[in-house]
Amino acid sequence: MPPSPISKIETFRVPPRWLFVRVETEDGIVGWGEGTLEGHTEAIEGAFHDLQRFVGTDADNIEDIWQTAFRGRFYRGGPVLMSALSGLDIALWDIKGKKLGVPVYQLLGGKVRDKIRVYGWIGGDDFGHLLEQAQRRKDQGFTAVKMNAVESIAWIDSPTVLDTAVKRVQVVRALGLDVGVDCHGRLHKGMAKQLARLLEPHRPFFIEEPLLPSHPQETADLAKLVSTPIALGERLFTRNDFRPYFESRAIDIAQPDVSHCGGISELHRIASMAETYDVGVAPHCPLGPIALAACIQVGTAVPNFFIQEMSWEIHYNQADVADLHTYLIDPRVFEVSNGHVDILKAPGLGIKINEQLVREKSKTYVNNESAWRNPVWRGEDGSLREW
Numbered sequence: 001m002p003p004s005p006i007s008k009i010e011t012f013r014v015p016p017r018w019l020f021v022r023v024e025t026e027d028g029i030v031g032w033g034e035g036t037l038e039g040h041t042e043a044i045e046g047a048f049h050d051l052q053r054f055v056g057t058d059a060d061n062i063e064d065i066w067q068t069a070f071r072g073r074f075y076r077g078g079p080v081l082m083s084a085l086s087g088l089d090i091a092l093w094d095i096k097g098k099k100l101g102v103p104v105y106q107l108l109g110g111k112v113r114d115k116i117r118v119y120g121w122i123g124g125d126d127f128g129h130l131l132e133q134a135q136r137r138k139d140q141g142f143t144a145v146k147m148n149a150v151e152s153i154a155w156i157d158s159p160t161v162l163d164t165a166v167k168r169v170q171v172v173r174a175l176g177l178d179v180g181v182d183c184h185g186r187l188h189k190g191m192a193k194q195l196a197r198l199l200e201p202h203r204p205f206f207i208e209e210p211l212l213p214s215h216p217q218e219t220a221d222l223a224k225l226v227s228t229p230i231a232l233g234e235r236l237f238t239r240n241d242f243r244p245y246f247e248s249r250a251i252d253i254a255q256p257d258v259s260h261c262g263g264i265s266e267l268h269r270i271a272s273m274a275e276t277y278d279v280g281v282a283p284h285c286p287l288g289p290i291a292l293a294a295c296i297q298v299g300t301a302v303p304n305f306f307i308q309e310m311s312w313e314i315h316y317n318q319a320d321v322a323d324l325h326t327y328l329i330d331p332r333v334f335e336v337s338n339g340h341v342d343i344l345k346a347p348g349l350g351i352k353i354n355e356q357l358v359r360e361k362s363k364t365y366v367n368n369e370s371a372w373r374n375p376v377w378r379g380e381d382g383s384l385r386e387w
Helices: 041-054 062-071 078-100 127-140 159-173 189-202 216-223 238-247 263-276 289-301 355-363
Strands: 006-014 018-025 030-034 115-121 144-148 178-182 206-208 230-232 340-342
Touching: 006 041, 006 355, 018 041, 018 078, 018 355, 030 078, 030 289, 041 062, 041 078, 062 078, 062 263, 078 263, 078 289, 115 289, 127 144, 127 159, 144 159, 159 178, 159 189, 189 206, 189 216, 216 230, 216 238, 238 263, 263 289
Parallel strands: 115 144, 144 178, 178 206, 206 230
Antiparallel strands: 006 018, 018 030, 115 340
């Protein structure tokens, strides 16, 4: 097989808050990746100035490029460097699959399933519209949803602030939907213990990020208090970051984000490592179509995958600006039926990106004001709270 030297690496900042990566080889093969890191777009773009050193490198050598990008500098890891590497890695797998004429999952050992279970987001902050949002997801074909557990909350707060979280789960479960509850790392230990116990009788699908990352032992202690599966991982990068959570038996569900953890290469390795500890994998992905396609390719090939997050109509998307399907030539590839989407069988990632639209949108989305920023929350006393 003749080599395919990389001739060009480009990044595109596109609405609503995504960073697409385009890699082209000298023989004309184009691969797409996604290196979105919400709230840090400019930092990722800066990291790609360094990754330009791989222009001229054989795109076939995915592992060597990954190792060199990760280990070839004295400082390594972290959200910025890993997200940039993720975008490059995903694009290289797309190129490899297209060059060989097979979907990426075939290069990961072949399929172990024919379809991928998915869930949609219903917010939860607006209790008045919660039932309406949940019903809409059910009508769209979803059998599982995820929502916020709490709003802004103090380090130790009145126990009554947790009451609405329980009511939300009750209301949505009554529709026959499985309900993941996302704490978003907003809770600290004293409140998380209470909420987990309160929710347990209502059988949530899982509790996500009940505590902030970097607290593996505290999360393990919490996991011992309840039978509800604990999920976590969107703010962990590489197998090394997941290791203490696996070894302390802190989580039941690993949620690495393919755009943050090192791309398809590292997501696949994390999934294999998770299987060793009897941990399921549900990749985090409130992002764009390229990241979702990458997750689906890995989910098709790993036995301990069980469900995939989709950003279709998530709260920060605006249909008149951009949504999950906006940049796809054929949006039907992500069609939801009975809680599932079909695996992607076309070569590479299995999707076709509308490059003309990407270039057009990115031209009006380049100034610093266009880069997405998360809200900053403060309590009644003026102190900073977790968002």
